Amino acid sequence: MALRLMALRLIALRLIALRLMALRLMALRLMALRLMALRLMALGRAARSFTARGAKTLVRTPFAATSGTRRHRAAPGNHNLGQFALALMVPE
Structure with missing residues (x-):
């Protein structure tokens, strides 16, 4: 009996461990x-x-934070990394 x-306790612990691993994997995903x-x-x-x-203007100044008006420069979240990647894809 013991x-x-x-x-049964070992099986339950294994199931709990598997469930925790699955939750961790879902969180990573x-x-x-x-x-x-x-x-x-x-x-x-x-x-x-x-x-x-x-x-x-973008191809000429790929590293500039923005190339344009003052309104564009003040815009939040207007970073140049994606613009630089796009500038590399554009043929001159």
Whole structure:
């Protein structure tokens, strides 16, 4: 009887451990999906500002925070990393 109880307890602990591992894996997947979504959003924002400003100014100054008016420079979240990646893809 005591042996059966210990076996049941061991099985229960294994199930709990497996469930925790599955939860951890799901959390990692969610974090990866969130990171991908943030990257896509940043790339979309860069693409919108890229098409709004035109390719020539962007290709000339790929490392500038922005290339355009003062309003663009003050815009929050207007980083240049995605724009630089797009500038590399645009043929001159």
